[in-house]
Amino acid sequence: MSRKGEPGQVAAASGLDPRPDAAQFLMDVDRRLPITVVSGSGCMLRSASGKQYLDLVAGIAVNLLGYSHPALVEAICSQASRLINAGDMVHTEAQIELARQLVELTFPSRAFFCHSGAEANEAAIKLARKWGKLRKAGAYEIVTAVDSFHGRTLAAVTAGGRPRNSDPFTPLPPGFLHVPFNDIEGIRRVTNSNTAAVMLEPILGSAGVIPASAGYLREVRQWCDENHLLLIFDEVQTGLGRTGSWFAFEKYGVKPDIVTIAKGLGGGVPIGACLASPAADVFVPGDHGSTVGGNALACAAAFTVLQTIESESLVENAASVGAYLAAGLRTLAPQEVRGTGLMLAMDLRGPVARALQEKCLEMGLLINVIGDRTVRFVPPLILTRAEVDTAVEVMASALAALEL
Numbered sequence: 001m002s003r004k005g006e007p008g009q010v011a012a013a014s015g016l017d018p019r020p021d022a023a024q025f026l027m028d029v030d031r032r033l034p035i036t037v038v039s040g041s042g043c044m045l046r047s048a049s050g051k052q053y054l055d056l057v058a059g060i061a062v063n064l065l066g067y068s069h070p071a072l073v074e075a076i077c078s079q080a081s082r083l084i085n086a087g088d089m090v091h092t093e094a095q096i097e098l099a100r101q102l103v104e105l106t107f108p109s110r111a112f113f114c115h116s117g118a119e120a121n122e123a124a125i126k127l128a129r130k131w132g133k134l135r136k137a138g139a140y141e142i143v144t145a146v147d148s149f150h151g152r153t154l155a156a157v158t159a160g161g162r163p164r165n166s167d168p169f170t171p172l173p174p175g176f177l178h179v180p181f182n183d184i185e186g187i188r189r190v191t192n193s194n195t196a197a198v199m200l201e202p203i204l205g206s207a208g209v210i211p212a213s214a215g216y217l218r219e220v221r222q223w224c225d226e227n228h229l230l231l232i233f234d235e236v237q238t239g240l241g242r243t244g245s246w247f248a249f250e251k252y253g254v255k256p257d258i259v260t261i262a263k264g265l266g267g268g269v270p271i272g273a274c275l276a277s278p279a280a281d282v283f284v285p286g287d288h289g290s291t292v293g294g295n296a297l298a299c300a301a302a303f304t305v306l307q308t309i310e311s312e313s314l315v316e317n318a319a320s321v322g323a324y325l326a327a328g329l330r331t332l333a334p335q336e337v338r339g340t341g342l343m344l345a346m347d348l349r350g351p352v353a354r355a356l357q358e359k360c361l362e363m364g365l366l367i368n369v370i371g372d373r374t375v376r377f378v379p380p381l382i383l384t385r386a387e388v389d390t391a392v393e394v395m396a397s398a399l400a401a402l403e404l
């Protein structure tokens with residue numbers, strides 16, 4: 001280490017915002033905004049140069065409690081002072097308690113913990129394949145939706161229905177079939193004796209917040225029951241209050257056999273989970289694992305995130321502030337506003353999303369864009385109506401300044 005800082009602090013190398021050396025040291029995997037953030041509080045982020053940003057992105061649907069939430073900070077510090085990680089050869093109280101809590105929030109099941117959404121889906125895919133071997137004469141195919149997103153591991157990126165994410169990495173693992181979303185006929189058409197599972201996001205998040213229609217998921221459930229298929233819901237983005245209910249599957253009244261959770265679970269601390277009902281819970285020791293996944297620190301953080309969502313009524317807040325935000329966005333006269341709770345998207349009338357994002361950034365507002373005309377809103381669940389008013393005002397001024 002050539003630069004020394006105080007313990008617990010990364011030394012400020014340049015004080016510049018953006019840092020000119022970022023591209024020298026970091027792989028070019030994400031199109032990042034030209035700011036370097038150093039701290040946050042509530043829904044506000046502060047950059048290295050001291051500028052404040054109201055954040056409607058939350059690390060893309062991750063920081064459910066915003067930044068520096070006292071309960072989360074306290075839980076992390078307290079757990080860190082006792083036990084960060086004990087490895088996967090032993091049990092920890094924190095992991096068992098978190099699993100119990102998640103099972104109570106979902107359906108009778110057991111949990112496997114990892115670090116991310118992609119890994120949670122990887123676990124679900126492996127469960128489906130092993131289940132097919134054991135219970136369905138070697139069936140291994142998994143049906144997923146065109147334009148869905150399930151993460152970046154090789155299996156998850158293959159499961160996802162976006163060739164631009166998977167094409168650079170061919171040959172891909174076999175056994176994934178992509179069908180149009182919201183069209184039960186697609187699933188019916190490709191189902192055969194090799195089909196083991198259907199895997200869906202209840203609301204396509206990265207494709208621009210495209211909700212399943214009310215009847216679709218019920219039809220999929222029925223089809224899975226009739227044809228002896230597992231139903232996997234990827235609730236990595238929709239789970240944990242984001243849509244104004246604990247899980248999107250509750251909104252639709254459709255229970256999956258396996259659900260995957262990550263993103264917001266640790267409030268920013270990496271943790272993912274795959275929960276499987278008894279029928280799908282086919283792993284035995286040696287089938288799967290993670291050395292540090294579900295360590296005591298991450299589990300204690302996640303436990304506190306769940307408790308705080310409950311104690312601060314954040315599911316209800318997501319529903320009501322989400323409706324308020326949707327109404328505010330409609331005053332901006334976009335082409336369309338869609339979504340539910342605090343998982344919303346706004347289609348603009350032209351290919352101006354990036355220009356709007358840049359202008360908003362200049363004006364202290366962080367928004368996320370998808371493609372060239374869609375803005376996605378997945379803010380912390382603690383967002384207030386006053387913050388919505390500020391955000392809508394900023395976007396109105398930005399649109400006016402850009403003459404859009």
Ligand SMILES: Cc1ncc(COP(=O)(O)O)c(C=O)c1O
Pocket residue numbers: 060115116117118119121149150151152201205206234235236237238262263
């Ligand atoms: C629905 C869904 N599944 C899986 C993932 C992958 O999660 P992670 O980036 O934690 O691997 C994402 C990330 O955006 C997602 O939106």
